[in-house]
Amino acid sequence: MEPMKYADIEPDLEGIRYAASREQLRNKRQEYQGQLERLYTVLPIAEWTSLVNDMHDDVAARAAMICEYELDAAGYGPPPVPYAFVVFGSSGRRESTLWSDQDNGLILSNEAHEDKEMYFHAFGRHLSNLLEYLGYEKCKGKVMCSEPLWRKTLEDWQRQMTCWHQDFSWEPVRSLMIASDMRFIAGDRTLASAWRHFFEQSLHESPEMNTAILRNTVRHKATLNILGQVVTERFGEHAGDFDVKYGVYIPLVNSIRYMALQEGISETSTLKRLERLTLLDGGNMLFENCQRAFLTALTLRAAASFTVKDGVYSSSGFLPQSELKKKPLLYKLRDSLTTVRRTHRALQRRLRFAERGRP
Known part of the structure; x- marks a missing residue:
């Protein structure tokens, strides 16, 4: 029997990418998940893991879009400023299993807008709840866009990373290590790129921090x-x-x-x-x-x-x-x-x- 390839199940992701509602997205995730469970014994582990994370990426990106639709329908309007929805942890490394929990955050534009704080407070909570509905357990360590620590403007993120770099105790260093696996999912990619540039520039400014990470x-x-x-x-x-x-x-x-x-x-x-x-x-x-x-x-x-x-x-x-x-x-x-x-x-x-x- 000829081994299965990516193309054998790739078309099914279209259902996830264009899901029109949370219910449809959940059904398509479950359908695709079932196919992946059957493929586990067929594909090499690296290829299988890549397919699993393709699914998670597409579900997360579509969830962000549906979250915008639902908030707009609830009277919040569209996002007042650009944002980037990003992931950390095993999702950031594209190593999630079929049942990995949430590890995500938001990078918000520095642009001023009177509704920015109110909107993204609601957006972060709504998106985290939506992802739970779609099958993703909430992070016990609270690394989620619903939490203020992981939902900030680009300037506030830069200040946060600077603070982490100046504190060599366990928890700030752990947060910095989590942040190092950040990966862009949806929204404005330039915000994630600017975030990454600042992170990489500041990483080696302190030899003491390198020792603390070690x-x-x-x-x-x-x-x-x-x-x-x-x-x-x-x-x-x-x-x-x-x-x-x-x-x-x-x-x-x-x-x-x-x-x-x-x-x-x-x-x-x-x-x-x-x-x-x-x-x-x-x-x-x-x-x-x-x-x-x-x-x-x-x-x-x-x-x-x-x-x-x-x-x-x-x-x-x-x-x-x-x-x-x-x-x-x-x-x-x-x-x-x-x-x-x-x-x-x-x-x-x-x-x-x-x-x-x-x-």
Whole structure:
């Protein structure tokens, strides 16, 4: 049987791109989602993940347009000034699973308008609620356009990023790391481009911030014990299961992001960051190992069980202990975790060197 290609299901995205109402958009998302579930065992994981994120991008872009229509019908009128709807997190990296939650924000024009604050306060809340209706769980960390921290004018965003750069404590550095994965979805692209330009210009102005980012990067839970055995959850409802997200996926994302940012790589995709890093240092086997480990992490994340409640998709992100008994899978996981540990140790050495050089 000939392998399926992008073209086999690409036409169905037209239904998402031109959905006339929230109900139609939700139905088309669910329809396309069902096709993607069936394709998981057919396509290579990188291609499948790309298709999944094509769907999320188109749903989000259409949701922003429907949000404008609905607010206009409710008496708010059209947007008073240009805006850019952007995404962060796994969406920013185009690594979302079928059930990833919301990670988004708004960049508003600096143009003055008396209704700007009122309109975009309503727009942010309405869009976040609309995305929940469409199946996207709200972010527990509140990285959403409904929150003032992630909904600002371009000038206010620039001030916010400057403040983050001056505070080396955990939370501001974490926010800066989240922001580094920003990607444009809908609206005025020039606002997102200006945002990105300011972010990249200011990133390396403080060596202390680079060290703070590295300090945040090397903090993650143990995944292999001294005997090389996979460390699973000890307590709670997931006792005996393996935490794919924080055990293997996030450590790789964070490590590769740090290395890419140090080289001035503007890509947000982890795989594209690895491609660029490999071009810069083709003799480094670490990047080849990281790519293999990362593809395994994507596969395991996509295979995690999920639930649908009131049309909202969610997943624990854990690999059941029953799956860990399958030797081929266990070997792949252990190989990936060995790469995570080696990468982690290399960055720990870099951190010790950086901290020794501090005054």
